Amino acid sequence: MGRGSQQTDPASGGAGQGAGVFTWEEVQKHSHKGDQWLVIDRKVYNISQWVKRHPGGLRVISHYAGEDATDAFRAFHPQPAYVRKFLKPLLIGELAASEPCQDHQKSETVIQDFRALHDQVEKMGLFRSSPLFFCMYLGHIILLEALALLLLWNFGAGWVTFFACSVLLATSQAQAGWLQHDFGHLSVFRNSFWDHLVHQFVIGHLKGASANWWNHRHFQHHAKPNVFQKDPDVNMINAFVVGEVQPVEYGIKKLKYLPYNHQHKYFFLSTIQVLFSVFPLWRIYVSVHSSCLIIWVRFVPRRQINVSAAPFLIVCVFRFMESHWFVWVTQMSHIPMNIDYEKHDDWLTMQLKATCNIEASAFNDWFSGHLNFQIEHHLFPMMPRHNYRHAAPLVEALCKKHGLPYTVKPLWTAFSDIVSSLQKSGEMWLDAYLHK
Incomplete structure (x- = not known):
């Protein structure tokens, strides 16, 4: 369950490996400036460096660092399949099967x-x-x-x-x-x-x-x-x-x-x-x-x-x-x-x-x-x-x-x-x- 954090360097941007398996506790540690992860449909993304290039602005995406952003993602993107192409290189893994879909209970x-x-x-x-x-x-x-x-x-x-x-x-x-x-x-x-x-x-x-x-x-x-x-x-x-x-x-x-x-x-x-x-x-x-x-x-x-x-x-x-x-x-x-x-x-x-x-x-x-x-x-x-x-x-x-x-x-x-x-x-x- 904790092996994902050993496989991926948070500062590297994830390089699209998608091999990690994370707990919510691990994801929530990455909610600070320069070190930000978020979850969309149970997939974990490292957005630490990419936030500066986010078309919607740095702050709006940073507000969901360390959290599940699935509903916000659906609310703001008219073409989610197209946007996921930009997210793919940032994918570092997914939530462990034993983890709930949502953070903070x-x-x-x-x-x-x-x-x-x-x-x-x-x-x-x-x-x-x-x-x-x-x-x-x-x-x-x-x-x-x-x-x-x-x-x-x-x-x-x-x-x-x-x-x-x-x-x-x-x-x-x-x-x-x-x-x-x-x-x-x-x-x-x-x-x-x-x-x-x-x-x-x-x-x-x-x-x-x-x-x-x-x-x-x-x-x-x-x-x-x-x-x-x-x-x-x-x-x-x-x-x-x-x-x-x-x-x-x-x-x-x-x-x-x-x-x-x-x-x-x-x-x-x-x-x-x-x-x-x-x-x-x-x-x-x-x-x-x-x-x-x-x-x-x-x-x-x-x-x-x-x-x-x-x-x-x-x-x-x-x-x-x-x-x-x-x-x-x-x-x-x-x-x-x-x-x-x-x-x-x-x-x-x-x-x-x-x-x-x-x-x-x-x-x-x-x-x-x-x-x-x-x-x-x-x-x-x-x-x-x-x-x-x-x-x-x-x-x-x-x-x-x-x-x-x-x-x-x-x-x-x-x-x-x-x-x-x-x-x-x-x-x-x-x-x-x-x-x-």
Whole structure:
């Protein structure tokens, strides 16, 4: 059982020998920078040197060092057979026959049932997208932009027109944000090349952000949601303390970068941070956006607006409105949920702890870009969003079978839970700060 570790030098990359037989105890020893193994379908791979060449980034694959990465591998790779060709040289062996399929005493029954569900929804065709849906979705974004530009063209730069135009552009930009999310998750085209290409265009041109930056952060979030030191979305750069563990930790250490007992109040200003960090103004200003161009073409020759200030101002206004939309929708399914350090849960349990759904309705689906089905999205990130509602009853039935929580909330309850959870965390911090 231990002979595999004698046959393979961890620093060598494995050389594709595949001759070793390992225990979980041996695999888990290799979970450090420069010495990383992981398991996929009971095969053991030495990824120590290869992580730097991983197309999805160094960190997302490193988060599974020393663990079973089978479900994460299936969740993120649309062509697993093709990817395995790159894994083959890294193969150093397999788990001993006496070893369980999972590390850290995870529930084998839950894992096998989830994998059976994954196969079931795949056979049902729920990973196939509808071209009509995405064409109509893109069309309604273009229509919103066109309406905004027509308002400017026909009615000038008055305050009423300016406000109406900002609302329309904020709406189109929010919806473009959900659309880039679809392409980023490779859930639209059958060939991932086209998903990557269109993603670069939508997020780069319409959003003024970087596709590589988004991929680097967002896939880490999906791989280990709400896990400190692994999910960048819960790295609040000391502006907030979240969950029930971090507030006490900060309080005991007497860390007070901000008055966290008031964080539920200044959360309403956090969208300003998003405006500057997620969509830096310099990127927005230099991006070739149609609204900026039409302002120049329509009004500059008549000296109705300042050449440099007007495009900058209108983009700032609708980006600020959009940032509120973005923050509330993206945080309603995560901040009120469990946030903790690594617990090595199985894929299904981990995602259910960190996510919740919002009630389905035509408005909620549109408003959130179908991210109200956050559970299904996290379990099957490559599933086209229009199929979430078909997968939801199957996921709920599986959760009921194993006694796992499947949380669904009304939209306004989800919004208020953000504030109440931040208030609770702030109070926990203050108590620990003063009394521990």
